[in-house]
Amino acid sequence: MAELSTLARPYARAAFEYADSENALSEWLSELQLIAAVVSDEAVQNLLGDPSLTTEKQAETFVSLMGDELGESRKRFLHVLAENRRLGLVPNILELFAQLKAQREQSVDVEMVSPFEVPDTVRDRIAQALGKRLEREVVVSTSIDSSLLGGVLIRAGDLVIDGSVRGRLNKLAEALTN
Known part of the structure; x- marks a missing residue:
């Protein structure tokens, strides 16, 4: 479990710093919660584990699943996660992001x-x-x-x-x- 937190930490910190600079911590938190819920779904887990999908196709599919629920910066964030094969870390990123937000507040x-x-x-x-x-x-x-x-x-x-x-x-x- 510590390994997943270690992998998620730089993404959570980068997302937090960006959201903080945009005064959008609450929006990021709520959208990360939504993304984490979708990532936790078994069908989505199967999609993320499909080796035949390129990282770009995974990102596009995932963003299309989310519909208009996400802001542009969160969509770009999902693309970065997909490129690095880290979409499965979203629940860990959410947890760390929430901790950073609580510390700030x-x-x-x-x-x-x-x-x-x-x-x-x-x-x-x-x-x-x-x-x-x-x-x-x-x-x-x-x-x-x-x-x-x-x-x-x-x-x-x-x-x-x-x-x-x-x-x-x-x-x-x-x-x-x-």
């Missing part, structure tokens, strides 16, 4: 998992506390996992805060066995 996506629906006031207080700790704007998404007994599990990039009852019980069990 000083924001971080936070996932909060709980066994029940979290009230908006609690979610906002947690977001505010995390924002102070991480020194970034926090964008919180919530999900429900009924296997948690209580508490919350918070993921913000590499940071994981396990305040769940299940996590505390696991820590207690580990402490007792040591």
Whole structure:
């Protein structure tokens, strides 16, 4: 997996720098999301793996699949990826591009998992506390996992805060066995 990120990094950085210079980060991100969804389709994967298609034909076919959904600069970007046989890296490029955008905007996506629906006031207080700790704007998404007994599990990039009852019980069990 690290190899794919290594291959995707220069393309993501180039796309990010171009999009930033054009003040089009959001447009690029949304179109990269669309492209990544199309690239992930099994039929498209077969197309990309077809050795009988030239890179130019692959690019043209892919651009025609996208229709009028893409701006000209994204179409040119797809041609560059196709020429270098890197269309399959679009999901990795998207991930890296999104990380660069978040760094630029000083924001971080936070996932909060709980066994029940979290009230908006609690979610906002947690977001505010995390924002102070991480020194970034926090964008919180919530999900429900009924296997948690209580508490919350918070993921913000590499940071994981396990305040769940299940996590505390696991820590207690580990402490007792040591």
